[in-house]
Amino acid sequence: xxxxxxxxxxxxxxxxxxxxxxxxxxxxxxxxxxxxxxxxxxxxxxxxxxxxxxxxxxxxxxxxxxxxxxxxxxxxxxxxxxxxxxxxxxxxxxxxxxxxxxxxxxxxxxxxxxxxxxxxxxxxxxxxxxxxxxxxxxxxxxxxxxxxxxxxxxxxxxxxxxxxxxxxxxxxxxxxxxxxxxxxxxxxxxxxxxx
Amino acid sequence: xxxxxxxxxxxxxxxxxxxxxxxxxxxxxxxxxxxxxxxxxxxxxxxxxxxxxxxxxxxxxxxxxxxxxxxxxxxxxxxxxxxxxxxxxxxxxxxxxxxxxxxxxxxxxxxxxxxxxxxxxxxxxxxxxxxxxxxxxxxxxxxxxxxxxxxx
Numbered sequence: 001x002x003x004x005x006x007x008x009x010x011x012x013x014x015x016x017x018x019x020x021x022x023x024x025x026x027x028x029x030x031x032x033x034x035x036x037x038x039x040x041x042x043x044x045x046x047x048x049x050x051x052x053x054x055x056x057x058x059x060x061x062x063x064x065x066x067x068x069x070x071x072x073x074x075x076x077x078x079x080x081x082x083x084x085x086x087x088x089x090x091x092x093x094x095x096x097x098x099x100x101x102x103x104x105x106x107x108x109x110x111x112x113x114x115x116x117x118x119x120x121x122x123x124x125x126x127x128x129x130x131x132x133x134x135x136x137x138x139x140x141x142x143x144x145x146x147x148x149x150x151x152x153x154x155x156x157x158x159x160x161x162x163x164x165x166x167x168x169x170x171x172x173x174x175x176x177x178x179x180x181x182x183x184x185x186x187x188x189x190x191x192x193x194x195x
Numbered sequence: 196x197x198x199x200x201x202x203x204x205x206x207x208x209x210x211x212x213x214x215x216x217x218x219x220x221x222x223x224x225x226x227x228x229x230x231x232x233x234x235x236x237x238x239x240x241x242x243x244x245x246x247x248x249x250x251x252x253x254x255x256x257x258x259x260x261x262x263x264x265x266x267x268x269x270x271x272x273x274x275x276x277x278x279x280x281x282x283x284x285x286x287x288x289x290x291x292x293x294x295x296x297x298x299x300x301x302x303x304x305x306x307x308x309x310x311x312x313x314x315x316x317x318x319x320x321x322x323x324x325x326x327x328x329x330x331x332x333x334x335x336x337x338x339x340x341x342x343x344x345x346x347x
Contacts, residue, residue: 079276084226
């Protein structure tokens, strides 16, 4: 390629890339689980799979390096300090054969109401679960009904209805995995997720 | 021949109506704001406040003194620092099955991400776009910085 050709190609790259430079840093996961980010472009992909593994990209050149808590703080402090509160999840159990909460779950409900009241612009998902006795379809309905019962209870105790949503997860998400048609009390539960 | 034509048209229409994410669908809510933050929707700009809903196709913009935190419906946490522009290109989430997908674009500024339920269940249906790359996530927290990015 001739010299003017090269400088034209360079100029085109500069314009296309908008002189942008990018940096991506994988953070340690809060729950300590293994995690990773895959960064793909036309040239291929780079895997970041260790805490603070980082990549800096400019002019389509990739440079991987080890970042640090210090660098993340310097560059991302304001973004990180605007991170919303982590969603919290509570599980409530029922006395056998009815819609009455156990004593422990009654007490937990007070904490949940407090969390809903104190969290800015809180939203609440009430998620019903069943054991694996009965059909998938029937359990979807039953779990929804369980969730709606608890939703009513929350409304009665003063939580604004607009914050609440009831969902039936049926038998999809057992706390204790079992074979089909197994009667497992721990799986008959309602989860309240506050975000 | 005509029949296959109609079948194709029907399939197309069906895929259109079943398409999972539309502009205007609810995606999440603003939980934190500081300084100047706005939402751009259908070409209109409005101030963002704690409790403002975020919809598919919204653009969230922060000023030089601004930062913003959004919780998406699948519990993904997004937060942006000053001089940032974030676009919610796609978001769909079914509460019952927890199926969904999302595509978030950072045009400039800084973004921190703590991924949620969609990334946990179907990581392949979650991606983040920068001006020059696409990020796939594997149950993850990460930060992205785009310096000198495009303002639009």
